Amino acid sequence: MKSRIYSSVVALLLATSSYADAQNLTTFRVVKANANLNIGEDVFMMAVPKQLGYFKEEGLNVELLPAQGGAQAGQIMITGGAEAASILAEAILKIRESNGDIVGFYTLKQNNGFSIGVLPGSPIKTLADLPGKKIGFGQAGAGSDQLLTRQLRNMGIQGNFTPISLGYGAQVATGVKSGQVDGLFFWDSLYAIMSNQGLKLNHIEVPIQDELAGFQLAFRSDYARKNADKIIGYCRAMSKAYQFALTNPKAAVELFYKEFPSTIPAGKDLSAAVTDGVVILQAWLKSATSKLPGGTAPGIEFKERWENSQKTYRDLGVLKGDSDVTKAYTTEYYDKCNNFDRAAIIAQAKAMK
Amino acid sequence: MIAVTNLTKRYGGPEGLLALDDISLSVNDGEFVSIVGPSGCGKSTLLKIVAGLLRHSKGSIALGGSPIREPSRDVGVVFQAPVLLPWRTILENVLFPLEIRTGQPQKYRDRAMDLLEMAGLRGFDGCYPHELSGGMQQRAGIVRALVQDPKVLLMDEPFGALDAMTREQMNMELLRIWSKYKKTVVFVTHSIPESVLLSDKVVVMTPRPGRIAEIIPIDLPRPRDLSVINTEAFGAYATRIRGLLNAKEDVTG
Amino acid sequence: MSSIKGEHLDVELEPQGSAVRRALDLVPERVTSFILLVIFLAGWQAAVVVFGISALVLPSPMEVLDWLIRGFTEPLSSSASFWYHLGVTAWESLVGFIGGCAVGILSGFALAHWAKTGRILYPYIQAFNALPKIAIAPLMIVWLGYGLSPKIVMSAILVFFPMLISSMAGYHSVDPDRIDLARVCGASNRQLFWKIILPSSMPFIFAGLHMAVVLAMLGAIVGEFVGATSGLGMLLLQYNNNLQVGGVFAILVVLGAVAFCLSILMQYAERYFCFWSRREKNFGGV
Numbered sequence: 001m002k003s004r005i006y007s008s009v010v011a012l013l014l015a016t017s018s019y020a021d022a023q024n025l026t027t028f029r030v031v032k033a034n035a036n037l038n039i040g041e042d043v044f045m046m047a048v049p050k051q052l053g054y055f056k057e058e059g060l061n062v063e064l065l066p067a068q069g070g071a072q073a074g075q076i077m078i079t080g081g082a083e084a085a086s087i088l089a090e091a092i093l094k095i096r097e098s099n100g101d102i103v104g105f106y107t108l109k110q111n112n113g114f115s116i117g118v119l120p121g122s123p124i125k126t127l128a129d130l131p132g133k134k135i136g137f138g139q140a141g142a143g144s145d146q147l148l149t150r151q152l153r154n155m156g157i158q159g160n161f162t163p164i165s166l167g168y169g170a171q172v173a174t175g176v177k178s179g180q181v182d183g184l185f186f187w188d189s190l191y192a193i194m195s196n197q198g199l200k201l202n203h204i205e206v207p208i209q210d211e212l213a214g215f216q217l218a219f220r221s222d223y224a225r226k227n228a229d230k231i232i233g234y235c236r237a238m239s240k241a242y243q244f245a246l247t248n249p250k251a252a253v254e255l256f257y258k259e260f261p262s263t264i265p266a267g268k269d270l271s272a273a274v275t276d277g278v279v280i281l282q283a284w285l286k287s288a289t290s291k292l293p294g295g296t297a298p299g300i301e302f303k304e305r306w307e308n309s310q311k312t313y314r315d316l317g318v319l320k321g322d323s324d325v326t327k328a329y330t331t332e333y334y335d336k337c338n339n340f341d342r343a344a345i346i347a348q349a350k351a352m353k
Numbered sequence: 354m355i356a357v358t359n360l361t362k363r364y365g366g367p368e369g370l371l372a373l374d375d376i377s378l379s380v381n382d383g384e385f386v387s388i389v390g391p392s393g394c395g396k397s398t399l400l401k402i403v404a405g406l407l408r409h410s411k412g413s414i415a416l417g418g419s420p421i422r423e424p425s426r427d428v429g430v431v432f433q434a435p436v437l438l439p440w441r442t443i444l445e446n447v448l449f450p451l452e453i454r455t456g457q458p459q460k461y462r463d464r465a466m467d468l469l470e471m472a473g474l475r476g477f478d479g480c481y482p483h484e485l486s487g488g489m490q491q492r493a494g495i496v497r498a499l500v501q502d503p504k505v506l507l508m509d510e511p512f513g514a515l516d517a518m519t520r521e522q523m524n525m526e527l528l529r530i531w532s533k534y535k536k537t538v539v540f541v542t543h544s545i546p547e548s549v550l551l552s553d554k555v556v557v558m559t560p561r562p563g564r565i566a567e568i569i570p571i572d573l574p575r576p577r578d579l580s581v582i583n584t585e586a587f588g589a590y591a592t593r594i595r596g597l598l599n600a601k602e603d604v605t606g
Numbered sequence: 607m608s609s610i611k612g613e614h615l616d617v618e619l620e621p622q623g624s625a626v627r628r629a630l631d632l633v634p635e636r637v638t639s640f641i642l643l644v645i646f647l648a649g650w651q652a653a654v655v656v657f658g659i660s661a662l663v664l665p666s667p668m669e670v671l672d673w674l675i676r677g678f679t680e681p682l683s684s685s686a687s688f689w690y691h692l693g694v695t696a697w698e699s700l701v702g703f704i705g706g707c708a709v710g711i712l713s714g715f716a717l718a719h720w721a722k723t724g725r726i727l728y729p730y731i732q733a734f735n736a737l738p739k740i741a742i743a744p745l746m747i748v749w750l751g752y753g754l755s756p757k758i759v760m761s762a763i764l765v766f767f768p769m770l771i772s773s774m775a776g777y778h779s780v781d782p783d784r785i786d787l788a789r790v791c792g793a794s795n796r797q798l799f800w801k802i803i804l805p806s807s808m809p810f811i812f813a814g815l816h817m818a819v820v821l822a823m824l825g826a827i828v829g830e831f832v833g834a835t836s837g838l839g840m841l842l843l844q845y846n847n848n849l850q851v852g853g854v855f856a857i858l859v860v861l862g863a864v865a866f867c868l869s870i871l872m873q874y875a876e877r878y879f880c881f882w883s884r885r886e887k888n889f890g891g892v
Contacts, residue, residue: 267672
């Protein structure tokens with residue numbers, strides 16, 4: 001109760017201090033599952049809709065807040081520090097087991113985009129080659145290594161690999177280059193960044209990810225009950241931007257750099273930076289729209305995948321698995337978020353050079 | 354001026370360390386009294402009680418008729434070390450007691466400068482203590498004790514750390530200042546010749562627990578100079594005092 | 607070497623040393639330091655080029671320079687401007703420093719003065735200090751939000767302990783004779799504190815301040831690592847996670863330069879407040 005009062009005060013202060021009030025825009029805060037700006041969901045969650053005025057059309061002034069991981073993002077949203085959060089589906093299930101009020105309403109990424117990355121010429125050619133090898137993770141024990149083990153078992157592969165924690169940063173690249181690890185288990189955009197810097201890897205898919213619920217945008221249900229219009233407003237602006245990015249990733253990257261100039265690399269001319277950025281964005285979008293039936297707009301989610309997530313992570317010992325999974329997500333907002341003139345957005349995107 | 358009657362000081366409760374045992378002595382107005390004794394005999398303790406820094410356990414002690422309960426404006430103290438505050442100039446140091454008591458040290462600037470000149474420290478008022486020699490620092494300490502124009506000056510082995518030549522110089526300085534300003538002085542020392550040279554009477558104390566062995570009036574003519582050290586009368590006093598102290602204690606001279 | 611001239615023996619008392627040594631003696635020390643820096647940078651640049659070291663492992667000095675130039679020439683309103691982020695971090699550190707010092711010094715004196723309370727509380731303070739502060743940082747974000755306050759609090763927490771310790775030590779270091787002097791002059795407790803205890807403690811307090819100044823910045827940066835939208839710490843993390851190692855180096859250079867300037871400032875401050883402490887001569891000298 002006290003923390004709710006406290007965070008309400010904080011929220012009030014944040015709200016009243018915003019310049020937006022002078023323009024009659026409502027502040028809407030989204031806390032995201034990572035601590036930094038990078039090319040990926042930040043492009044359409046913030047940069048494109050802000051730059052093209054989509055937020056303003058919905059009467060919103062959006063703030064994007066960093067957090068150290070999805071669990072913290074969820075925690076911050078639940079305590080009133082934000083109106084929406086990006087967070088992994090399994091993290092939503094975990095928080096709900098502690099009676100946290102958090103509901104996924106839009107799937108930002110169908111497939112989380114993790115794959116095994118190995119140097120060309122590596123003896124690892126398929127997942128069956130993994131047992132006995134050292135594989136690098138961001139943080140061993142945080143969940144991704146258990147998921148990989150599950151994948152192996154599902155395919156009937158026995159035996160274990162050794163997970164090595166590499167952290168996040170340049171040491172991921174040097175870890176695999178130097179042979180400290182035999183392969184990496186990281187995500188699409190990071191591989192693209194490394195590829196831009198000259199590290200080309202071969203990839204082995206981890207298809208279990210297509211069966212699990214994807215990276216979510218979530219809200220607090222008691223907030224959504226009274227503020228559905230703001231949720232829809234944000235979500236719709238974001239979906240427009242998503243379509244924009246799919247249509248013209250180059251323009252989307254340029255808008256991203258315009259919104260966040262600190263992400264532009266120094267010592268390079270802008271067009272080279274944009275080209276690099278497009279590589280990263282396209283890698284991200286590829287996983288994000290993986291297995292989406294043709295013509296389906298992004299954001300959709302399916303009951304079977306949620307159930308699979310609960311079952312899988314229960315088997316991995318991460319979840320107790322006894323809560324009602326249908327309460328963890330809602331598909332009500334999907335149509336409302338995608339309720340806009342898609343053709344116009346596509347035309348707008350194509351028209352931008 | 355100072356009346357000490359059956360004074361006893363015991364540290365740490367009824368079974369504690371007995372530092373002073375039944376001390377009685379009196380100091381008249383304008384007198385120069387020395388207290389001599391071996392290490393640990395309690396002479397510094399006695400001085401601190403007169404200064405109001407320590408409370409006595411039994412007996413009584415009075416200054417000008419009033420019992421001593423706390424440090425008095427009428428008492429100036431010169432410590433063994435000069436204890437000058439190193440972040441202040443000599444002048445600021447010397448004005449320190451008046452700064453504390455009145456909050457308006459500037460009013461007494463002229464008096465302080467005069468005293469400094471008199472003590473041979475003209476021109477050093479703007480210097481910092483570390484720029485002065487030990488003897489000069491101690492002179493500043495004496496000026497500080499005098500600046501509030503006290504009736505009584507208490508001095509605790511003030512020249513103990515000086516070399517012999519400087520010490521003799523300072524003894525002469527002190528006599529000059531004393532005869533000029535007519536203060537009452539209680540002077541604690543290790544040195545037998547020093548006590549005889551300076552005082553009107555010498556209080557000889559025994560080792561712990563401190564008692565008074567004898568109070569010896571010094572009947573040498575004033576003004577005195579260093580040549581009096583070589584007289585027979587001087588030697589007789591010194592011998593007598595040394596005898597009382599059983600010379601095997603660490604007493605110089 | 608010596609030569610006998612007549613009845614005199616001419617002896618060269620100083621051995622001459624090598625030619626290099628003699629040449630170095632001619633050049634002022636500052637110039638030598640600078641030349642050393644130039645040689646170091648040139649060597650670094652050459653190594654990166656000649657050995658083809660990947661920018662992910664070691665960026666070249668020219669690349670780091672690109673990041674520095676870009677960062678410092680961007681307009682203040684741009685989120686790529688180092689000035690802007692430096693200002694944010696500097697402000698967080700400054701407020702944290704002042705707050706931590708004030709609370710630390712006052713607490714230190716209080717705990718030293720009221721020794722019994724001090725002894726009772728001290729184990730708790732020690733236990734708190736042993737906690738890795740970096741673990742507290744995420745809690746700060748949850749409690750205090752995303753603004754400047756969690757960073758300021760982190761900064762103040764890191765500053766608090768060394769200032770507490772050094773002011774306690776300073777209090778105990780006061781020469782008891784000085785306290786007697788003040789008492790003899792009739793000083794009240796307040797006068798005793800401001801005129802004797804505080805100035806006497808300055809050298810000890812400055813020993814703590816040298817550390818505190820660096821810790822203040824560290825606290826702000828650790829706070830930024832955990833959740834910030836601005837500040838050098840945030841930028842450092844962003845560059846790191848996007849594998850822009852040149853940017854990481856650039857920020858490290860900036861942080862090093864700032865820490866260097868702060869330490870110089872502290873030295874000047876110490877020289878002003880504690881000019882007396884190293885030159886206090888012993889009584890009895892000439």
